[in-house]
Amino acid sequence: MDLSRRIAVIGAGVGGLSTATSLVQRGYKNLRVFEARKEAGGRTRSYLDPKTGDLIDNGQHLLMGCYTKTLEYLKLIGSDHLIERVPLSIRFHQSGVTQILRVPPDSEPPFNLLAGxxxxxxxxxxxxxxxxxxxxxxxxxxxxxxxxxxxxxxxxxxxxxxxxxxxxxxxxxxxxxxxxxxxxxxxxxxxxxxxxxxxxxxEASDFLIPTVGLSELLIYPAISFMQKEGVQVTCSMPVRSIERSEDGFTVAFDDHTETFDLVIYTGQEFDALPAGIQQGLPDRKYSTIVNAYFWIDRAIFDTPVHAFLDTTLQWAFPRASDFSSQRLALTVSAADELSARTNEEIRHILWTDLCAAIPEMRSAACIHYQIIREKRATPLLTPSIQSKRPALRSPIPNLILAGDLAQNGIPATIEGAIRNGWAAADLVPEL
Ligand SMILES: Cc1cc2nc3c(=O)[nH]c(=O)nc-3n(C[C@H](O)[C@H](O)[C@H](O)COP(=O)(O)OP(=O)(O)OC[C@H]3O[C@@H](n4cnc5c(N)ncnc54)[C@H](O)[C@@H]3O)c2cc1C
Structure with a gap:
């Protein structure tokens, strides 16, 4: 195992950072991580809402007990204490009626699901x-x-x-x-x-609810972990092309090139990859998620996960806030149509849905809101695209494709990206 190999990890979302931290843990230190955006985090990032002072995410993310590689990653980077584990319990709201589906924590699968x-x-x-x-x-x-x-x-x-x-x-x-x-x-x-x-x-069906922002949970601790080992994440550094050269790969940036022995690519787009690799890859299609944060003037929800039926609104996740009595994170998946609406229209649709589903909401007021559209939230995995997801080991020797699109049989999720990240790191000594 040659630990001195020059390795480039491209992309600093959870896919890239899990690859890089796993490599650092194995002793690979001649490693660089390049991120196109100003900040690391990709599709899992948090930021301060200026009006409320609340830290909010680019969209509510829910982790599950079956996220075993994510749990290993959190342990490695030292942030596993920043999640709250709760047995699966969902309140379903439909036209003013609420029903609960809960998996009892004291029996084994599949009897716990059946009993619930x-x-x-x-x-x-x-x-x-x-x-x-x-x-x-x-x-x-x-x-x-x-x-x-x-x-x-x-x-x-x-x-x-x-x-x-x-x-x-x-x-x-x-x-x-x-x-x-x-x-x-x-x-x-x-x-x-x-x-x-x-x-x-x-425990696989438990909800793992982050108690901090996604950047605090998944991103900053990984960067600190690597910095302590002398490995840097360089942001605002888009990779423009990756070409095979005599002594490895020439990676081109806006104003210079660098040479590496091995490249691990975790971006969603494949433009920077060598032309030969594009053949056989699935069509690039994406699915949108619309997220809304509503700060409301009374605490109406007393459990963490709520589903909605017969409404545009699909899920609500209440949280405490210093600015208002409660903050709701609302999500709508597969939301291409909704995302074409204005912010005010989206606010109106989701507020109307909340009031139709939960009578107590009708006396509440929304004192502040934020709408976030993630148009490329996840790749659209139709049967045909699912079957053509690329393998980690690309046709070009020493070029690995990771991130949430690479094939692993599960949806494009945090766990999918981290599973691929760890598997990519497993592959490195073999190449
Ligand atoms: C709103 C929303 C809600 C979601 N909800 C959930 C959820 O509840 N549970 C769950 O498990 N998952 C959820 N997901 C999916 C999850 O966020 C993604 O699957 C995961 O973050 C993908 O990580 P990644 O590292 O593969 O990709 P990304 O996070 O996209 O990271 C790739 C990085 O590579 C960078 N990059 C790309 N090209 C280049 C280049 N040429 N040079 C340098 N850098 C480059 C990008 O800027 C990006 O930062 C959600 C996603 C969104 C958007």
């Missing part, structure tokens, strides 16, 4: 029966022939799931975990998420 589902009033007896059938098919088969090429809705229909069950349970899960509509998301992703969350370890 059968004791909840969210589903009718018939829906519970069909949901159990789906769970059994995912756990031990058979899954329909060719499900790998299906969208989620095709899988649900093949498994004879009633429309009402799809609407109440499967669709919210697909939207939240894949950021895609059920008629677009790959069924493979749903099946793999279901297995990891509900059929793995007992």
């Amino acid at each position: 589902m059968w004791s909840s009033n969210l589903l009718t007896a018939k829906e519970k029966f069909y949901a159990t059938e789906l769970g059994l098919a995912v756990e031990s088969g058979p899954l329909p022939n060719g499900f790998e090429e299906m969208t989620c809705i095709e899988l649900f229909r093949a498994l004879k799931q009633p429309q009402s069950l799809i609407h109440k349970l499967w669709e919210p899960i697909v939207l939240a975990t894949t950021n895609s509509a059920i008629d677009q998301a790959s069924a493979v992703l749903f099946v793999n998420v279901f297995r990891e969350v509900f059929l793995g370890e007992r």
Whole structure:
């Protein structure tokens, strides 16, 4: 294992930083991390809201107990104490009625899920029966022939799931975990998420809720960890091209070039990559997430995770704030249409949805709000794109593709990016 190899990690989101910290941990110190933007963090970053003084994220992120590589990463960089673990419990709001779905923490999978589902009033007896059938098919088969090429809705229909069950349970899960509509998301992703969350370890279905901003949890501690080992993250340094050269790779920036033995690329766009690598890569399509933060004048929510049915609004996550009684982080996935609206229109739609779903909201006031559109929140993983996600080991020797798009069978998430980051670091000694 040659620890002196010159390595470039391109991109300082969680994908790049997990790759780099894992390499540093293994003793690779001749390493540079380059980030195009002014600040590290990519799609997981936080900033100060000037009016309230609150630290807010570029969008609410929820982590799950099955995020095993993320937990290892947090431990390595020393921020694992900055998450709160709560057993899965969701309040579903629909036209003024609230139903709770909770997974009891004291029994083992899949009995905890079954107990939670059968004791909840969210589903009718018939829906519970069909949901159990789906769970059994995912756990031990058979899954329909060719499900790998299906969208989620095709899988649900093949498994004879009633429309009402799809609407109440499967669709919210697909939207939240894949950021895609059920008629677009790959069924493979749903099946793999279901297995990891509900059929793995007992703690796999827990929510891991960050108690600090995403930058404080995932980004700054990683940069400090590397700085202590003499490894720098250089921001405002877009890589313009990567070409093979006699002694490795020539990486070109705006005003100079540098040479490396090995390059790990974690960006979403492939323009900077050598031309040969573009063939065979999937189409670049993205799915939008619209986030809103509402500061409200009374504390209405007393549990952390709320789902909404029959509304544009999909999820709400309340938090304490020094500026107002409560701050709500609201999210809408697969939100291309909504994102085309003005901020005031989005505020109005989401506020109306909150009031329709929760009667107490009607006497509350929104004293400040922020709308954040992430138009390239995640790659759109249709069945065809899912099957063509690039492998970590690219066709060009010593060039690794990581980040959340690289293939690992799970949706483009923090865990997906970090899993690929650690796997990329595992590959380095082999190359
Ligand atoms: C609003 C929102 C909500 C989300 N919610 C969740 C959630 O609840 N749970 C979850 O697990 N995931 C969620 N995700 C997805 C998660 O944020 C991403 O999957 C993850 O952050 C991807 O990390 P990455 O490092 O692969 O990519 P990025 O974070 O995009 O990092 C890539 C970095 O590379 C840089 N870069 C690109 N090209 C170059 C170049 N040529 N030179 C130098 N630098 C370059 C970019 O500037 C960027 O900083 C959400 C995403 C968004 C946007």
